[in-house]
Amino acid sequence: MSRIAYFGPQGTFTEQAARRLTSGEELIPAETIPAALAAVRSGAADAACVPIENSVEGAVTATLDSLSEAEPLVAVAEVLLPVHFSVLTRPGTTEIRTVASHPHALAQVRHWVEANLPGAHPVATSSTAAAAVAVAEGEFDAAVTAPVAVEHYPLEVRATEVADVRDAKTRFLLVRAPGELPEPTGADRTSIVAAATNRTGALAELLTELAVRGINLTKLDARPTRNNFGEYRFFIDFEGHVAEPRIGDALAALRRRCRNLRFLGSHPRADDGKTEIELDAANEDFTDAIDWVASVRKGAQA
Numbered sequence: 001m002s003r004i005a006y007f008g009p010q011g012t013f014t015e016q017a018a019r020r021l022t023s024g025e026e027l028i029p030a031e032t033i034p035a036a037l038a039a040v041r042s043g044a045a046d047a048a049c050v051p052i053e054n055s056v057e058g059a060v061t062a063t064l065d066s067l068s069e070a071e072p073l074v075a076v077a078e079v080l081l082p083v084h085f086s087v088l089t090r091p092g093t094t095e096i097r098t099v100a101s102h103p104h105a106l107a108q109v110r111h112w113v114e115a116n117l118p119g120a121h122p123v124a125t126s127s128t129a130a131a132a133v134a135v136a137e138g139e140f141d142a143a144v145t146a147p148v149a150v151e152h153y154p155l156e157v158r159a160t161e162v163a164d165v166r167d168a169k170t171r172f173l174l175v176r177a178p179g180e181l182p183e184p185t186g187a188d189r190t191s192i193v194a195a196a197t198n199r200t201g202a203l204a205e206l207l208t209e210l211a212v213r214g215i216n217l218t219k220l221d222a223r224p225t226r227n228n229f230g231e232y233r234f235f236i237d238f239e240g241h242v243a244e245p246r247i248g249d250a251l252a253a254l255r256r257r258c259r260n261l262r263f264l265g266s267h268p269r270a271d272d273g274k275t276e277i278e279l280d281a282a283n284e285d286f287t288d289a290i291d292w293v294a295s296v297r298k299g300a301q302a
């Protein structure tokens with residue numbers, strides 16, 4: 001049976017995502033996102049489930065940084081989960097002076113805490129479930145957690161459906177070592193990370209290679225390379241699958257412009273968005289053009 005590492009401990013949103021992305025595999029909690037990905041790199045796990053993007057707080061930077069470092073990994077599936085929180089305390093707690101959670105979770109309940117727990121200090125923990133552990137151990141007074149966390153820890157629910165922004169979502173990835181890719185479905189996402197050189201227009205050139213091929217971006221994030229101040233890596237997600245001629249053509253152009261390019265996977269999109277392809281940018285347009293050049297080279301012109 002395969003082993004799936006996930007950003008834990010038990011009761012995180014990521015555990016729920018891992019259950020949605022797998023079917024009966026053994027789930028192994030990891031304390032941090034880099035640890036979950038390291039388990040795949042070392043062979044201790046066959047895949048890892050990690051958060052990548054939240055609709056309120058944006059990119060999960062620990063995931064971006066870990067995916068751009070060490071041995072390459074590729075995303076093979078994704079899931080979108082609705083995000084709202086429960087507030088848990090030890091039974092009998094009367095005064096709440098500290099509220100613990102993952103920084104992304106704290107940022108999504110800031111107004112609620114100000115309005116409902118005035119004067120309580122937010123404290124960052126490694127995950128929402130780690131906050132529940134810390135509250136159970138008496139370290140903090142309240143934890144902002146996934147609704148399911150109360151099933152795992154001896155705490156009681158003080159509030160449910162807590163969220164400053166209704167209908168918030170987090171996207172999670174299932175990540176493996178490079179190997180066989182998922183089949184294209186017509187509604188796919190491809191992800192890359194490119195360390196563009198620090199010169200005028202470098203990022204614009206990369207984005208232009210996608211734009212001129214009619215490829216729609218779905219996300220763009222920048223993270224420092226950590227080597228030289230002002231140098232960034234760009235994480236670019238776009239519609240389409242590397243198996244498609246138009247996406248292959250774009251990736252070849254990006255690789256030509258940027259030697260420091262890492263492919264992070266092509267997989268079906270969880271949001272069901274069909275890939276919109278512009279006029280003259282369909283896969284047949286690319287294969288027709290290649291065939292035409294081949295015929296010209298042979299001295300014939302179709």
Ligand SMILES: O=C(O)C(=O)C[C@]1(C(=O)O)C=C[C@@H](O)C=C1
Nearest residue numbers: 012013014051102104127128170
């Ligand atoms: O701590 C958790 O429960 C997680 O799975 C992490 C995480 C995140 O990284 O954004 C996932 C979803 C919520 O947005 C809050 C926290």
